[in-house]
Amino acid sequence: MLTEFGKILIFFILGAVFVAGGLIASWILRPNRPYPEKLRPYECGEEPVGNAWVRFNVRFYVIALIFLIFDVEVVFLFPWALVYRELGLFAFLEMAVFLLILIVGFAYVWVKGDLDWDKPKPVIPQVNRPIQSIDQPVVKSEPVTS
Amino acid sequence: MIESKVLPTDYVTEPGRIRTSTGKTLKTDEMIINMGPQHPSTHGVLRLEIVVDGEIVVDVIPHIGYLHRCFEKHAEHMTNYQQVIPYADRMDYLTSMNNDWAYSLAVERLLKLEVPPRVEYIRVIMAELQRIASHLIAVGTFGIDMGAFTPFLWCFRDRERILDLFEMTCGARLLYNYIWVGGVSHDLPARFVEKAKDFCRYFKPNIVELNNLLTFNEIFIKRTADVGVLPKDVAINYACSGPMLRGSGVNWDLRRDDPYSIYNKFEWEVQVGKGEMGKVGDVWDRYIVKVREMEQSVKIVEQALASIPEGNVQAAIPKRIRPEHGEAYVRTESARGELGFYIISDGSTSPYRVKARSPAFVNLSVLPEIARGCMIADLVAIVGSTDIVLGEVDR
Amino acid sequence: MTPQEIHETLKGKFGEAAVEAKLDALQPWIRIPPNKTRTIGAFLRDDPSLQFDFMMCLSGVDYNDGNLGVVYHLFSMIHKHKVVLRANCPKDNPHVQSVSEVWGTANWHEREAFDMFGIQFDEHPDLRRILCPDDYPGYPLRKDFKVPEFYNGMKVPY
């Protein structure tokens, strides 16, 4: 007699076998002729410059943390939604308080500016020239806009 | 806004700091990315060494020379002035008619030679058709740079019609060797004028169709407006020319302002960027100047076809051209801008020195100025809008 | 302004010896000393009556009589007149003052002249070879240039 969890176990086993089988079959069949030039990282045909272990900007880690918090929040919502009809108004208020706290956190993060990403900061070039320009009188080109 | 530098700048963690090829050492969180010779969006073998801070381009160092085919050395070794023309063809392989014309004009200036009127008309027709074909490629590949594949197919479909016209007259699709010193290699075939008129009638609505598809597309405008702004006086200081200069609002076109041949006989207007979608001189302006120039070129071709005279197509020149001692610099308006030839002759039949001033080489030299502080995706748009052809940049 | 008047103003500003001209040629040119090109260029660009703000072309030339030359073709967008300047320098020690501060386009043109002829441009921001690879032997466009037999293990001549 197969319990519910037995079915899940078979599901996992089949998944693992399917994936491992594919990988092993291709590992056996495909030609494999590595040599140093082929394994060098591809950089548009050029000699690779610098190493890939560059220290990333902090904003990537901050965004990851923010995502983690709101992802966990959503995980709590799923079981709540299933049993919401039986529990009635009490569950609704309970969850409202929970969401409210997180929205305050979200507002804090928004105001602090951790969410706005990298905006281009174009630098408009200028020519250092006492007098110039083609048909108007001496006009400096527009000031550098942010 | 998160300051991109958490640590003080002189606090070095890694042992070896990377240096760019111009010797500048990088700050700790900057990276060098090679938009190298093999890259879908560099329109040929151009290598851009980009110093990047996150997504923002801090500095661009172009490396060219991957297609340096020694044009000037070949020109000095040719035993006859006519033999340089196939090499001038291959210099800017998208506008070979304009290249041949510029070179022939320079040699004719040295010889103080007048060409018969029919040749002038044929040359204008061929050069303007070639300008349309070159702009079609520029617009088509610029569409691919922005991610739109359909304009590429449409533009190449229209361009094939022009190539059929060229193939009818000179037998070749891309590099023609048709405009010689002193005239053209042979006369137009019988039904060329009629077929060219058909093309003009066929092509006009296509430009409107292209505009509806790409030019006023919301995504396209958001990707190209206010990007890579080139102010007027920087464009002049860097001697940019063609759609690059006109896109920055300078009303300057060699066909009208430094006149050569018979352009003054036709009426057409010079298209100038007016900053409709963003600042004057941004990528969208350079793009729209190219599209509107195609309409003007169709207008010129129609007027030239209507009033083409009869006559022979070869001026009376000796077999071996021998201009007297002297030098001349002549410039013409090719599709990318001011294409000039500076020829020094020492009285023999082979040129002493030929310097080709190619517009793409000069327009590309302004790239580090206008690409500072933009995003990497914008850099693709800026390189696409400068419309460079590497055969001409590297000569 | 005709080349004759331009020559007069230059003579007035920089003295007789510095500036001699050949005005009867097809395109008249003015010879300037190689170590004063930037000062003359800045004057030509910023003088209200001249305003040569557009440098059409800068080309290196090997005159094959022992000296190299740099030819400047300048144009004024405002007054619509042209001038041709020449600066000669000896072949064994070719030094010319760089004009890349005056005209931005001169930066790459000078790098190309250095690459092809070996003309050293003083005060140039970064004088590297632009067309040939950095370790390419010799300066290709000189008249006495010998094509190398091998380069990086690849046979060059056919």
Next chain:
Amino acid sequence: MGLLDYKFENSNVFITSLENLLNWARLSSLFQMQFGLACCAIEMMAASASNFDIMRFGVIPRATPRQTDVMIVAGTVTLKMASRIKRLYDQMAEPRYVISMGSCSNCGGPYWEHGYHVLKGVDRVIPVDVYVPGCPPRPEALLEGIMKLQEKVRKESLAKKKQTA
């Protein structure tokens, strides 16, 4: 039922050999490395545009050498570019093929005599399978070059290559 008893009129997908199957799969999906050098690249673009559609043959441009099977060297190979082409060829995955398009990459083309910076033929740097003549070759010539390559791939064998003397 005697299925294997000469029932099929001609060979079909059931009784084909593994080699034919593999070769057929490889030749009908030759991914091309997307890079062009000079004028031949414009003819290659015209070949991949709507009039001469190269994608009918399964030749799809891919940006990185890791996912490509055929490298079409379209244009003049200069000495500065030669080392890069060698590196790109090395970084391609086996089995890989090279089509040398245009007389410049075949033998130096019009630059054979005075080209001090031109490599006289890409086969001095990488092995070439198919040469497409022309300067620039017409798109139809490139299509024929691809068909020639497909015939070559069709005849490949998985057995150990006999060591030619």
